[in-house]
Amino acid sequence: MELLIGQMFAGLSLGSVLLLAALGLSLTFGQMGVINMAHGEFMMAGAYTAFVVQQAISDAGVSLLVSIPAGFLVGGVLGLVLEAVLLRRMYHRPLDTLLVTFGVALILQQAARDIFGAPSVDVRAPGWLQGNIELLGAPIPLTRLFILGLSLLCLAGLVLLLKATPLGRRIRAVVLNRDLAETSGVSTRRSDQLTFFIGSGLAGIAGVAVTLIGSTSPYLGTNYIVDAFLVVVAGGIGQIKGAVIAAFALGVLQSVFEYSTTASIGKVLILIVIVVFLQLRPQGIFSLKTRSLA
Amino acid sequence: MRVSVTKRAFYSLAAAAMATVLAGCGSQIADPASAGSTASSGTSCVDTSGSSIKVGFINSLSGTMAISESTVFDSLSLAAEEINASGGVLGKQLEVISEDGASEPTKFAERAGKLIQQDCAAAVFGGWTSSSRKAMLPVFEANDALLFYPVQYEGLESSKNIFYTGATTNQQIIPALDYLAEQGTKSLFLVGSDYVFPRTANKIIQAYAAAKGIEVLGEEYAPLGSTEFSTIVNKVRDSKADAVFNTLNGDSNVAFFRQYRSVGLTADTIPVVSVSIAEEEVPGIGLDNVEGQLTAWDYYQTLDTPANKKFVAAFKSKFGTERVTSDPMEAAYTSLYLWKAIVEKAGSFEVDKVQAAADGVTFEAPEGLVTVNGENNHITKTPRIGKINAEGLIDTVWSSPAAVEPDPFLATYDWAKDLTK
Numbered sequence: 043m044e045l046l047i048g049q050m051f052a053g054l055s056l057g058s059v060l061l062l063a064a065l066g067l068s069l070t071f072g073q074m075g076v077i078n079m080a081h082g083e084f085m086m087a088g089a090y091t092a093f094v095v096q097q098a099i100s101d102a103g104v105s106l107l108v109s110i111p112a113g114f115l116v117g118g119v120l121g122l123v124l125e126a127v128l129l130r131r132m133y134h135r136p137l138d139t140l141l142v143t144f145g146v147a148l149i150l151q152q153a154a155r156d157i158f159g160a161p162s163v164d165v166r167a168p169g170w171l172q173g174n175i176e177l178l179g180a181p182i183p184l185t186r187l188f189i190l191g192l193s194l195l196c197l198a199g200l201v202l203l204l205k206a207t208p209l210g211r212r213i214r215a216v217v218l219n220r221d222l223a224e225t226s227g228v229s230t231r232r233s234d235q236l237t238f239f240i241g242s243g244l245a246g247i248a249g250v251a252v253t254l255i256g257s258t259s260p261y262l263g264t265n266y267i268v269d270a271f272l273v274v275v276a277g278g279i280g281q282i283k284g285a286v287i288a289a290f291a292l293g294v295l296q297s298v299f300e301y302s303t304t305a306s307i308g309k310v311l312i313l314i315v316i317v318v319f320l321q322l323r324p325q326g327i328f329s330l331k332t333r334s335l336a
Numbered sequence: 337m338r339v340s341v342t343k344r345a346f347y348s349l350a351a352a353a354m355a356t357v358l359a360g361c362g363s364q365i366a367d368p369a370s371a372g373s374t375a376s377s378g379t380s381c382v383d384t385s386g387s388s389i390k391v392g393f394i395n396s397l398s399g400t401m402a403i404s405e406s407t408v409f410d411s412l413s414l415a416a417e418e419i420n421a422s423g424g425v426l427g428k429q430l431e432v433i434s435e436d437g438a439s440e441p442t443k444f445a446e447r448a449g450k451l452i453q454q455d456c457a458a459a460v461f462g463g464w465t466s467s468s469r470k471a472m473l474p475v476f477e478a479n480d481a482l483l484f485y486p487v488q489y490e491g492l493e494s495s496k497n498i499f500y501t502g503a504t505t506n507q508q509i510i511p512a513l514d515y516l517a518e519q520g521t522k523s524l525f526l527v528g529s530d531y532v533f534p535r536t537a538n539k540i541i542q543a544y545a546a547a548k549g550i551e552v553l554g555e556e557y558a559p560l561g562s563t564e565f566s567t568i569v570n571k572v573r574d575s576k577a578d579a580v581f582n583t584l585n586g587d588s589n590v591a592f593f594r595q596y597r598s599v600g601l602t603a604d605t606i607p608v609v610s611v612s613i614a615e616e617e618v619p620g621i622g623l624d625n626v627e628g629q630l631t632a633w634d635y636y637q638t639l640d641t642p643a644n645k646k647f648v649a650a651f652k653s654k655f656g657t658e659r660v661t662s663d664p665m666e667a668a669y670t671s672l673y674l675w676k677a678i679v680e681k682a683g684s685f686e687v688d689k690v691q692a693a694a695d696g697v698t699f700e701a702p703e704g705l706v707t708v709n710g711e712n713n714h715i716t717k718t719p720r721i722g723k724i725n726a727e728g729l730i731d732t733v734w735s736s737p738a739a740v741e742p743d744p745f746l747a748t749y750d751w752a753k754d755l756t757k
Contacts, residue, residue: 045574052566101409143495144663160403162620174600181596256563257590257620261400305558306530
């Protein structure tokens with residue numbers, strides 16, 4: 043029982059990490075069709091932001107709370123620059139964005155190595171996040187609980203933005219039919235920039251969050267990028283609710299598989315499940331009905 | 337049709353990822369010997385006529401292994417500098433030629449070939465991962481050259497062209513198990529990264545445990561680089577084992593120890609013995625998360641020997657007071673001095689004379705007196721169990737009463753008979 047609860051929570055918690063990593067991607071990849079291989083490196087930038095902030099503010103609790111908006115800003119600005127300098131020249135050429143952003147990812151990794159050194163750095167967790175609470179005898183780590191809360195908060199913020207603000211309406215209009223939106227007076231340039239800013243900023247927040255559970259090193263992004271793409275594709279491209287379901291489903295499935303087999307076999311089983319699922323339902327959990335004719 | 341464009345793009349993405357993976361496999365199965373065997377083998381081009389002699393250093397100064405191997409490069413450089421300052425080897429100054437193995441085994445093989453054939457180095461020092469050593473081995477054998485390899489490894493290997501100055505399994509893993517047994521450990525949980533060293537190490541541990549009545553309650557592997565340890569940590573906690581034997585590598589240690597602590601496990605509840613965490617790795621994991629945990633090595637920076645005090649002081653004055661020294665660094669430093677001692681005993685730089693003279697050569701290393709075993713080209717070492725202290729350094733809590741003879745094939749252990757077949 044105790045173990046069952048521990049494992050259920052492990053699944054939810056893994057799901058929340060996946061969701062946090064994939065949320066921004068579901069905006070940039072899903073909504074805009076840009077394959078951003080540097081998404082993981084934006085996470086890494088967010089993680090190093092948390093490190094830098096902690097150097098300046100020694101109180102780990104305050105620095106964590108400051109790091110979250112700071113990480114969003116750093117990720118977002120990196121995304122804006124990438125969009126403005128490279129990506130806007132290659133919309134409708136997703137394959138080129140794949141290669142270009144892969145190159146950018148390598149440059150960012152090397153930059154991190156040059157600035158912060160190759161060994162991983164230590165971002166301390168605040169005192170109030172150390173330890174765990176007991177739920178029916180199972181220890182629930184507070185850091186995990188915090189990440190779960192943070193990812194739900196980011197999700198709520200994003201949904202609110204897309205559904206309830208004029209800005210969100212414009213973004214959705216561009217996704218559904220870019221040409222019609224443009225003829226109706228929506229500035230697609232501005233909408234693209236903002237979408238990219240928010241998507242990349244979410245990667246920055248994800249980066250801050252994962253410093254609590256893993257290592258902060260130049261390779262941090264490479265650990266998450268593949269899983270993030272898996273979540274977005276399995277969830278249905280362009281579908282945030284799909285990404286949410288996919289993230290938690292994959293998280294729970296993985297911890298079940300991992301528990302009943304081993305970590306490596308669990309990973310293999312997850313990939314098999316996704317391949318089979320995409321064979322049966324190539325469009326993912328949800329599919330986007332666009333109104334464009336092309 | 338935006339959707340189908342992105343989908344097609346995703347398939348290409350998958351194809352690209354696949355291609356990368358395949359390319360990686362290809363580079364691993366490429367014949368490493370071909371990299372260095374084009375020139376006629378056997379005839380050495382080492383130039384001993386001048387006032388200097390060339391030696392090669394081969395370390396990964398770029399790529400994932402750079403974090404570890406650059407420290408080995410530093411301590412090799414220190415040893416070369418010291419040897420030159422005290423008159424060189426057989427009166428000749430060392431001229432160091434450094435090559436970057438770039439964390440790729442094929443690169444190691446190719447660069448090693450270059451060091452032997454083009455640069456005519458009298459001996460080569462370096463390598464870290466077992467895959468890099470295994471890639472270089474045929475190059476050194478085909479050219480009849482010498483490699484000094486300074487890192488603890490999984491054993492079961494011996495080549496007359498390689499001198500192993502790091503610990504083999506009976507100088508690190510087995511003493512760690514002896515220590516745990518002595519402490520009354522009745523059950524173990526094994527956690528490791530999923531590749532050759534942890535799997536081999538755990539096979540040895542399983543055999544040892546079966547022979548000594550220790551129960552192994554779990555054996556779990558995480559993919560290399562994995563950062564998700566919730567499930568493994570839950571399994572450890574649920575197993576209520578007396579101790580964890582940790583063979584995780586690299587950054588996975590950071591995630592493992594953070595998540596281990598967050599479910600309330602500490603050195604007091606279930607201690608963890610690690611074989612790949614040295615002084616270098618402690619700051620990245622966060623001292624809070626590993627303080628009090630155990631390590632198994634043959635050298636710690638805190639060792640109280642005159643040779644070590646001199647080594648640590650020299651290292652810090654050359655590279656900065658914030659730097660630390662670790663077991664592989666010490667083994668690398670020792671390897672250069674051992675080569676010097678062997679060459680001076682042989683009175684020659686020639687490979688066959690060096691090989692013939694090697695047996696019984698000693699050096700007063702920072703870890704204590706080491707002696708070359710000419711039969712398997714390993715050296716005697718003194719295994720030590722350490723405990724990570726509040727400064728992030730490692731204190732010795734147990735030390736083998738005497739230096740242990742190297743036994744890479746575990747021939748002297750009855751319980752290991754089935755392992756070495």
